[in-house]
Amino acid sequence: MADTAGASRSNGVYEWLRVAIVTGEMRPNEHLIEADLAQRLAVSRTPIRESLQRLADGGLIVPRKRGWAVREYTSQEFIENSEVRAGLEGYATRLATMRATDEQIAEISAIHEHRLQIKVVDEKSRVDTNRNFHDAIIAAAQNKRLTDAIYRSGQFYFNVPLARLTTEEEMKAGNADHQRIIDAMIRRDGAVAESAMREHIMRTFAIFQRFNR
Amino acid sequence: MADTAGASRSNGVYEWLRVAIVTGEMRPNEHLIEADLAQRLAVSRTPIRESLQRLADGGLIVPRKRGWAVREYTSQEFIENSEVRAGLEGYATRLATMRATDEQIAEISAIHEHRLQIKVVDEKSRVDTNRNFHDAIIAAAQNKRLTDAIYRSGQFYFNVPLARLTTEEEMKAGNADHQRIIDAMIRRDGAVAESAMREHIMRTFAIFQRFNR
DNA sequence: AGTACCCAATTTGCATGCAAATTGAAAGAC
DNA sequence: GTCTTTCAATTTGCATGCAAATTGGGTACT
Numbered sequence: 001m002a003d004t005a006g007a008s009r010s011n012g013v014y015e016w017l018r019v020a021i022v023t024g025e026m027r028p029n030e031h032l033i034e035a036d037l038a039q040r041l042a043v044s045r046t047p048i049r050e051s052l053q054r055l056a057d058g059g060l061i062v063p064r065k066r067g068w069a070v071r072e073y074t075s076q077e078f079i080e081n082s083e084v085r086a087g088l089e090g091y092a093t094r095l096a097t098m099r100a101t102d103e104q105i106a107e108i109s110a111i112h113e114h115r116l117q118i119k120v121v122d123e124k125s126r127v128d129t130n131r132n133f134h135d136a137i138i139a140a141a142q143n144k145r146l147t148d149a150i151y152r153s154g155q156f157y158f159n160v161p162l163a164r165l166t167t168e169e170e171m172k173a174g175n176a177d178h179q180r181i182i183d184a185m186i187r188r189d190g191a192v193a194e195s196a197m198r199e200h201i202m203r204t205f206a207i208f209q210r211f212n213r
Numbered sequence: 214m215a216d217t218a219g220a221s222r223s224n225g226v227y228e229w230l231r232v233a234i235v236t237g238e239m240r241p242n243e244h245l246i247e248a249d250l251a252q253r254l255a256v257s258r259t260p261i262r263e264s265l266q267r268l269a270d271g272g273l274i275v276p277r278k279r280g281w282a283v284r285e286y287t288s289q290e291f292i293e294n295s296e297v298r299a300g301l302e303g304y305a306t307r308l309a310t311m312r313a314t315d316e317q318i319a320e321i322s323a324i325h326e327h328r329l330q331i332k333v334v335d336e337k338s339r340v341d342t343n344r345n346f347h348d349a350i351i352a353a354a355q356n357k358r359l360t361d362a363i364y365r366s367g368q369f370y371f372n373v374p375l376a377r378l379t380t381e382e383e384m385k386a387g388n389a390d391h392q393r394i395i396d397a398m399i400r401r402d403g404a405v406a407e408s409a410m411r412e413h414i415m416r417t418f419a420i421f422q423r424f425n426r
Numbered sequence: 427a428g429t430a431c432c433c434a435a436t437t438t439g440c441a442t443g444c445a446a447a448t449t450g451a452a453a454g455a456c
Numbered sequence: 457g458t459c460t461t462t463c464a465a466t467t468t469g470c471a472t473g474c475a476a477a478t479t480g481g482g483t484a485c486t
Contacts, residue, residue, distance in 0.1 A: 008438095008439070008440095009439075009440070010266075010439075010440080033466090033467075033468095034467075034468070035466090035467070035468095043440080043441090044440060044441045044442070045441085045442090045468090046259075046439080046440050046441065046442090047439085047440070049263065049468090049469090050262065050263055050266050053223075053263050053266065053267055054266055054267060054270050057267050057270055057271065058270065065447095065448070065449095066447080066448055066449075066466085066467060066468070067467070067468075077357075077358065080356045080357060080358040080359065081358050083304075083308070083356055083358075083359060084301075084356070084358050084359050084362055086304075087300060087301060087304035087305075087359070088297075088300060088301070090304075091296075091299075091300030091303075091304070092300075095296070143293045143296055143297070144290075144293060145290065145293040145294050145296075145297050145369075146293065146296060146297050146300070149297055149362070149366075153362075156358075221468095221469065221470090222469075222470070223469075223470080246436090246437070246438095247437075247438070248436090248437070248438095256470080256471090257470060257471040257472070258438090258470095258471085258472090259469080259470050259471065259472090260469085260470070260471095262438090262439090278477095278478070278479095279436085279437060279438070279477085279478055279479075280437070280438075
């Protein structure tokens, strides 16, 4: 997120709205009225307007003839976004395989080994270790713009309970994917690491696609 | 570009400023004063402010303690952005290779053949046919979000005379790259098409990197 | 000459006001 | 009962006003 500036009122409003949308507190298709939001957040319409425009640029809300509405994604758009994510993070994995120090690869491997111990029911650890694994790989690619683009694409998955509904088999399959990725990275095989990551991401999002309502 | 809405005054201002920055009319590091811009464009500060915030989100300008400045890219950022572009457009080429109809591939091939006839000095045709070639491939990937992401990444190359300074050898090398790409697409070899496009893009941007001042 | 300090000018952040666009619903026609 | 038309209420787009933050430069002091 290329955050615009410091802790102005406007930025506070923007962040509040962004979180409200991403967490699903504001439902897709929900209509947004400047004056209502202004009253609710106890500011004037000016910072509200500025925030809404930025949210629209970011694709979180869409213009209506009058006002704005929280964006609703079609399943087609969901798939398209998954492809973007797979393309970006797959490429990041290739770069990471080329550029990571041995220490970084050992660290990623350690995160993976740690995750193998996590039980499905331990939701927090499950989500955290997964995030750590992906974050460590992305960071090892050493490309800030690429990192930004990847995290930005994640914003589009709001209102999808990505983490909640994983079964035992799904977690096993995910860990097997991770194993394939880290194995290729250790062998410094960028092409395999990349395609393994792509497939992992497309598989994972396919699982969650059915919850995109 | 996920354009926010219709032809309001604010959008006009936004577009005017965006073009001014991208074309280099406003130089990197140039300081932007709301009131000055307002007077210059004969509107109040409100639409100016809204536009500046959106430009900042898009990464074209950066905040200063007081006001904004046209962003100046380091050569490191230039390279990083080239990698993002190569990753995205390479992946689009792979998808296009899988998804294009035979007719679409024939069309792309025809564009390429046509370009082979263009002389270096014919700048307009040279730039146009190159764009057509890339656009046709990107469109054939049939992924709107991916298309948006690719064109968005192009915005970061403002103030670089990308088209102007191509030599005879550089154009030949570019055409050879294009040949490799279309050959792989005809063979429906997505992996080769993808890496050929990646290499083409990284090579091309490496040529222009020296003009990034 | 150099340094510290202070004040006026500049510039932003935000609130408010008003005209124009949009809407929904009531009233009227058939 | 249904379709039109009209009009008041709602809502946005933009301009303007004002307080607070920032700055630059002049003056006093060493």
